[in-house]
Amino acid sequence: MKLLLLGFGTVGQGLAELLINKETELRKGYGLDIQVVGISDMLKGSLHNPKGIDLRAALDLAKAGKMISELPGAFDGDALAMIEQCEADMMVEATYTDIKTGEPATSHIRTALEKGMHVTTTNKGPTALYFQELNDLARSQGVEFLYEGTVMSGSPMLNLARETLAACTISEVKGILNGTTNYILTRMEEGMGYEDALKRAQELGYAEAVPDADVLGWDALAKVTIIANAMFGVKAKPDDFPCQGITEITAEAIADAKARGKRYKLIGKVWREGNLVKASVAPEEVDLSHPLAGVMGGTNAITFTTDILGDVTIVGPGAGRAETGYSALMDIIHAGGKR
Amino acid sequence: MKLLLLGFGTVGQGLAELLINKETELRKGYGLDIQVVGISDMLKGSLHNPKGIDLRAALDLAKAGKMISELPGAFDGDALAMIEQCEADMMVEATYTDIKTGEPATSHIRTALEKGMHVTTTNKGPTALYFQELNDLARSQGVEFLYEGTVMSGSPMLNLARETLAACTISEVKGILNGTTNYILTRMEEGMGYEDALKRAQELGYAEAVPDADVLGWDALAKVTIIANAMFGVKAKPDDFPCQGITEITAEAIADAKARGKRYKLIGKVWREGNLVKASVAPEEVDLSHPLAGVMGGTNAITFTTDILGDVTIVGPGAGRAETGYSALMDIIHAGGKR
Numbered sequence: 001m002k003l004l005l006l007g008f009g010t011v012g013q014g015l016a017e018l019l020i021n022k023e024t025e026l027r028k029g030y031g032l033d034i035q036v037v038g039i040s041d042m043l044k045g046s047l048h049n050p051k052g053i054d055l056r057a058a059l060d061l062a063k064a065g066k067m068i069s070e071l072p073g074a075f076d077g078d079a080l081a082m083i084e085q086c087e088a089d090m091m092v093e094a095t096y097t098d099i100k101t102g103e104p105a106t107s108h109i110r111t112a113l114e115k116g117m118h119v120t121t122t123n124k125g126p127t128a129l130y131f132q133e134l135n136d137l138a139r140s141q142g143v144e145f146l147y148e149g150t151v152m153s154g155s156p157m158l159n160l161a162r163e164t165l166a167a168c169t170i171s172e173v174k175g176i177l178n179g180t181t182n183y184i185l186t187r188m189e190e191g192m193g194y195e196d197a198l199k200r201a202q203e204l205g206y207a208e209a210v211p212d213a214d215v216l217g218w219d220a221l222a223k224v225t226i227i228a229n230a231m232f233g234v235k236a237k238p239d240d241f242p243c244q245g246i247t248e249i250t251a252e253a254i255a256d257a258k259a260r261g262k263r264y265k266l267i268g269k270v271w272r273e274g275n276l277v278k279a280s281v282a283p284e285e286v287d288l289s290h291p292l293a294g295v296m297g298g299t300n301a302i303t304f305t306t307d308i309l310g311d312v313t314i315v316g317p318g319a320g321r322a323e324t325g326y327s328a329l330m331d332i333i334h335a336g337g338k339r
Numbered sequence: 340m341k342l343l344l345l346g347f348g349t350v351g352q353g354l355a356e357l358l359i360n361k362e363t364e365l366r367k368g369y370g371l372d373i374q375v376v377g378i379s380d381m382l383k384g385s386l387h388n389p390k391g392i393d394l395r396a397a398l399d400l401a402k403a404g405k406m407i408s409e410l411p412g413a414f415d416g417d418a419l420a421m422i423e424q425c426e427a428d429m430m431v432e433a434t435y436t437d438i439k440t441g442e443p444a445t446s447h448i449r450t451a452l453e454k455g456m457h458v459t460t461t462n463k464g465p466t467a468l469y470f471q472e473l474n475d476l477a478r479s480q481g482v483e484f485l486y487e488g489t490v491m492s493g494s495p496m497l498n499l500a501r502e503t504l505a506a507c508t509i510s511e512v513k514g515i516l517n518g519t520t521n522y523i524l525t526r527m528e529e530g531m532g533y534e535d536a537l538k539r540a541q542e543l544g545y546a547e548a549v550p551d552a553d554v555l556g557w558d559a560l561a562k563v564t565i566i567a568n569a570m571f572g573v574k575a576k577p578d579d580f581p582c583q584g585i586t587e588i589t590a591e592a593i594a595d596a597k598a599r600g601k602r603y604k605l606i607g608k609v610w611r612e613g614n615l616v617k618a619s620v621a622p623e624e625v626d627l628s629h630p631l632a633g634v635m636g637g638t639n640a641i642t643f644t645t646d647i648l649g650d651v652t653i654v655g656p657g658a659g660r661a662e663t664g665y666s667a668l669m670d671i672i673h674a675g676g677k678r
Contacts, residue, residue, distance in 0.1 A: 018506075018647065022506055025506060026506070029505065029506075154647065154648045155648065155651055156499075156503035156504065156651075159502065159503040160495075160499060160503055160653075163498065163502040163503060164495035164498040164499055164502060164503070164669065165495070166368065166669075166672070167357075167361055167364060167365070167368075167665065167668055167669065167672060168665070288633070289633070289635050289636075290633075291630070291633055291634065291638075291640075291654045293633060294627070294628070294629075294630055294632060294633030295630065296628050297628075299630075301630075308357065308493065308661050308662065308665045309493045309494065309655055309656055309661075309662055309665060310655075310656055310662075311654075311655065312494055312495075312653065312654070312655040312656075313652075313653070313654040313655065314499075314651065314652070314653055314654075315630045315650075315651070315652040315653075315654070316648055316649075316650065316651040316652065317648055317649055317651075322647050322648075323647065323648055323649075326506065326507070326647045326648060329506055330503065330505075330506065333505070333506060
């Protein structure tokens with residue numbers, strides 16, 4: 001399989017490391033012999049080498065803060081030119097996320113699908129905003145459009161729903177989809193004020209300097225929208241659903257909930273109500289006996305409510321270099337692996 | 340696909356209901372057109388009908404306490420004779436569990452595999468005692484030997500490990516594998532004594548009149564042994580591992596743990612230590628911040644510790660008619676379904 005990587009930041013590098021470290025398992029377990037034939041990165045330079053890029057060398061350069069285009073096959077076109085020219089079987093779209101416009105990632109994905117490439121993306125922008133269009137395009141082209149990393153990063157929630165809950169009817173999906181706000185709420189329950197907890201999250205690198213996308217619930221809303229489109233078959237955009245963040249929760253409200261055996265969590269959920277599919281992001285008091293209540297710090301979790309099994313919950317990482325890279329690797333195996 | 344059901348109790352009937360209720364999904368989603376051509380049950384009678392048994396009628400008779408052999412195709416041989424004569428593609432072994440000898444289920448499975456049938460079982464006896472032999476036999480015959488229902492009933496933990504954590508290396512699997520003891524510990528933490536909590540569990544049908552298999556840890560030990568064999572590749576039997584139940588935990592110990600922010604759980608685990616694979620069942624103090632700590636009552640849960648994702652936990656039902664039937668259905672789809 002010939003692979004094109006768009007974006008060589010955290011996710012792209014995390015995936016490159018896995019491709020090196022898991023080479024034997026991929027070949028033996030799935031018959032997958034993977035060559036990266038193109039890397040396009042706005043800051044680190046671009047490479048096109050039909051014989052396969054030396055990933056170890058590219059990683060070493062990127063870590064040293066150097067341009068990867070020092071290696072053989074320097075390419076001076078942009079990402080779209082790369083997609084057109086590099087004859088890849090699958091593209092990994094891991095450029096920066098713009099959850100307002102979805103660009104430039106949406107254009108990258110559209111072009112790759114039109115060229116007949118499978119696509120996996122870890123990018124919430126295009127997946128939340130243009131899910132049905134991209135999914136339909138992939139079907140009409142006979143290729144896969146995959147996006148495991150967009151919701152719970154490496155924790156395989158979409159895979160779990162697709163592969164192992166497949167014969168169940170799922171009536172509700174609800175979860176803790178944003179690690180930053182969960183970390184802040186955990187610290188606040190321990191007695192820290194909102195501002196201090198946010199500052200601590202920023203110091204640890206969990207929260208951005210401008211934390212709006214996390215604390216106002218937009219990140220969780222994008223994920224909720226992906227779930228609504230991918231698992232409930234609606235054609236919805238983030239603006240279609242109500243969204244409330246954690247900025248108005250007071251330390252008093254958290255202490256009061258705790259005294260009543262409850263815990264505040266920022267809950268994103270999608271559920272059926274008659275023939276309608278509804279979705280929301282809002283802080284909710286979760287009973288301490290619910291599996292989501294015990295999910296603390298930066299961890300993510302999702303509960304599926306099903307007709308046959310009742311509730312099934314998956315708890316796992318919601319971010320991280322290797323973790324998000326793993327989600328792309330799972331999608332690559334899904335698209336091209338043989339058992 | 341022609342199916343043979345051995346045992347028409349809770350699991351067999353739960354599966355039969357799913358085969359009726361999910362008929363359309365199975366055909367459309369997986370290209371599976373399933374006919375049950377044989378049912379063998381020691382108490383309810385046996386049927387062999389190559390044209391397909393009327394499952395609705397068989398369920399109605401079983402629920403009314405009547406013999407299913409009132410229907411066309413009454414068969415008066417035993418289970419082994421049925422396996423020999425009914426030309427099925429796959430056998431569902433759901434007769435009673437004997438975790439000391441594994442019989443008669445082991446003989447049923449061996450015979451079916453030798454006849455070239457796929458086998459799914461929800462029976463811990465043969466799977467814990469003879470895993471490697473049965474697995475090797477299935478491989479040499481080119482058929483599947485599947486056993487999703489033996490560990491967490493319908494919660495798809497083996498499926499999760501096989502399908503979605505496949506590219507990870509798993510270094511430890513640990514979990515709450517027995518709902519009865521978890522229910523008793525939950526009640527004890529609320530202040531009930533051991534004897535009262537056990538009696539309550541018996542009244543609710545969670546615990547047997549002779550509760551040894553649960554409270555002494557044998558049920559969890561059988562599951563741990565299945566995990567060690569299936570996921571860690573050892574050739575082990577239950578007696579190879581230390582096993583301690585919950586009968587010696589006092590209310591004082593539970594209260595003391597609670598005061599220190601810990602919670603007693605009966606933990607079954609399998610882990611690598613250098614080149615060795617170790618396993619055990621024993622009560623452990625679990626930190627309240629661990630996802631397993633929040634698993635209360637009859638629910639089961641398993642945490643996989645992986646090289647790439649760190650900890651991933653699945654929480655779900657550990658028993659139930661439809662739930663266990665679902666595990667067999669998942670295995671049937673795995674063996675015969677097309678995507």
